[in-house]
Amino acid sequence: MAAVLALEAPLAKRPRGRPRKTLDERDEGNRRQQLIKVAARLFRRKGFDATSTRDIAAATGMHSGSPFYHFKSKGALLCAVMEEGMRAATLRQTSVLQPLDDPAQALRRLIRSHFDTLLGPGRDFIPVMLYESRSLTARQRAGINKLQREYEAAWMPVLHALAAAGLLRADVNLARLLIFGALNWSVQWFDSKKSASLDDLTDAAMALFVHGEST
Amino acid sequence: MAAVLALEAPLAKRPRGRPRKTLDERDEGNRRQQLIKVAARLFRRKGFDATSTRDIAAATGMHSGSPFYHFKSKGALLCAVMEEGMRAATLRQTSVLQPLDDPAQALRRLIRSHFDTLLGPGRDFIPVMLYESRSLTARQRAGINKLQREYEAAWMPVLHALAAAGLLRADVNLARLLIFGALNWSVQWFDSKKSASLDDLTDAAMALFVHGEST
DNA sequence: CCTACCGATCGGTAGG
DNA sequence: CCTACCGATCGGTAGG
Numbered sequence: 001m002a003a004v005l006a007l008e009a010p011l012a013k014r015p016r017g018r019p020r021k022t023l024d025e026r027d028e029g030n031r032r033q034q035l036i037k038v039a040a041r042l043f044r045r046k047g048f049d050a051t052s053t054r055d056i057a058a059a060t061g062m063h064s065g066s067p068f069y070h071f072k073s074k075g076a077l078l079c080a081v082m083e084e085g086m087r088a089a090t091l092r093q094t095s096v097l098q099p100l101d102d103p104a105q106a107l108r109r110l111i112r113s114h115f116d117t118l119l120g121p122g123r124d125f126i127p128v129m130l131y132e133s134r135s136l137t138a139r140q141r142a143g144i145n146k147l148q149r150e151y152e153a154a155w156m157p158v159l160h161a162l163a164a165a166g167l168l169r170a171d172v173n174l175a176r177l178l179i180f181g182a183l184n185w186s187v188q189w190f191d192s193k194k195s196a197s198l199d200d201l202t203d204a205a206m207a208l209f210v211h212g213e214s215t
Numbered sequence: 216m217a218a219v220l221a222l223e224a225p226l227a228k229r230p231r232g233r234p235r236k237t238l239d240e241r242d243e244g245n246r247r248q249q250l251i252k253v254a255a256r257l258f259r260r261k262g263f264d265a266t267s268t269r270d271i272a273a274a275t276g277m278h279s280g281s282p283f284y285h286f287k288s289k290g291a292l293l294c295a296v297m298e299e300g301m302r303a304a305t306l307r308q309t310s311v312l313q314p315l316d317d318p319a320q321a322l323r324r325l326i327r328s329h330f331d332t333l334l335g336p337g338r339d340f341i342p343v344m345l346y347e348s349r350s351l352t353a354r355q356r357a358g359i360n361k362l363q364r365e366y367e368a369a370w371m372p373v374l375h376a377l378a379a380a381g382l383l384r385a386d387v388n389l390a391r392l393l394i395f396g397a398l399n400w401s402v403q404w405f406d407s408k409k410s411a412s413l414d415d416l417t418d419a420a421m422a423l424f425v426h427g428e429s430t
Numbered sequence: 431c432c433t434a435c436c437g438a439t440c441g442g443t444a445g446g
Numbered sequence: 447c448c449t450a451c452c453g454a455t456c457g458g459t460a461g462g
Contacts, residue, residue: 174419280432437456439457443452
């Protein structure tokens with residue numbers, strides 16, 4: 001009898017709060033990841049300041065105070081979103097580089113991977129990072145900047161090689177800033193339901209930046 | 216006696232509120248412009264949501280409710296900032312185009328003027344427009360978009376001419392979006408105290424985008 | 431343009 | 447992770 005009660009207790013306790021996802025999805029320990037994912041979507045759609053921790057809690061199926069069990073502040077949650085985004089972006093970028101590529105091919109892969117990071121389905125993390133860094137503390141921002149520098153480091157040898165071959169004009173550091181700007185700005189206007197694909201964007205960027213006969 | 220009182224009354228009334236600028240600067244009717252300018256600076260530094268109407272009032276030397284005498288809502292003030300920015304930017308751009316320019320020269324002037332609009336001293340209006348449009352109502356955004364389309368219209372014949380001459384590769388519409396991205400993103404990283412000048416940036420952008428021997 | 435104020439909302443916490 | 451709550455702040459308004 002006691003054994004039966006113990007087995008059934010979790011089920012009996014469940015419907016205390018508001019509607020929950022199925023038990024399969026609860027999967028204790030993943031609530032933190034759920035919060036990060038939900039927060040990223042809301043931060044992107046409405047902005048950090050305009051998103052309340054209550055919004056995030058409700059969209060995750062929690063009550064208003066519960067996000068603070070997982071994160072010590074709203075800002076810490078924002079920082080976690082950005083860290084998770086940079087972790088995934090760096091992984092994606094590393095997986096795409098191939099040792100035998102010539103510089104133009106390498107740049108093409110980097111650009112295509114970056115567009116994927118910015119515009120691929122369900123990718124809210126990096127857009128949030130690009131537009132909400134102002135809400136980080138100085139210490140948090142320093143941490144994110146470090147991840148960004150590591151990410152950008154992979155581009156520099158490629159850009160230098162292109163410049164040496166005469167395929168990229170302009171000061172390499174300014175070129176890097178301008179190129180990242182051109183790519184990053186796409187989160188403002190890209191519409192996946194319109195005609196251009198990520199491959200189209202990559203072709204256009206290569207044609208615009210890389211000089212010479214064809215690429 | 217009555218005449219004397221009438222003449223002095225405005226002076227006698229002045230010190231009722233908090234510290235004011237000199238009488239010369241008050242200049243009734245310019246308070247609205249002052250609000251727009253102060254709001255632009257604060258919106259840019261802290262973001263729209265993180266700036267309170269009390270911040271704006273205090274920085275203009277008003278009390279907390281007074282901005283609402285000039286603007287019916289905080290959002291209307293934001294919209295006024297953007298309209299004022301676009302008005303100045305379009306004026307600046309129009310004044311710079313010369314009928315005898317070849318396409319590359321024309322693009323150079325457009326880019327230089329755009330950097331001036333984005334990064335020149337005291338230019339907070341357009342950066343606010345670029346990063347706070349999400350806070351506009353749909354109707355306000357439609358109005359701002361119209362001004363932006365008019366501004367961008369001047370670029371299209373230039374880009375088409377460059378494409379026809381083989382100096383600009385890539386689809387012209389995508390090129391326009393990528394180029395504006397490269398330029399607009401500079402508000403994120405440009406530091407007027409560092410080495411590069413607006414002319415340096417213009418040179419780098421031209422070298423990056425415009426193909427051919429030299430420009 | 432100021433004074434005095436309102437209702438709403440927010441981030442965060444104690445205690446369980 | 448929920449309950450119940452706090453202090454602070456905010457956009458906006460009436461009435462002058």
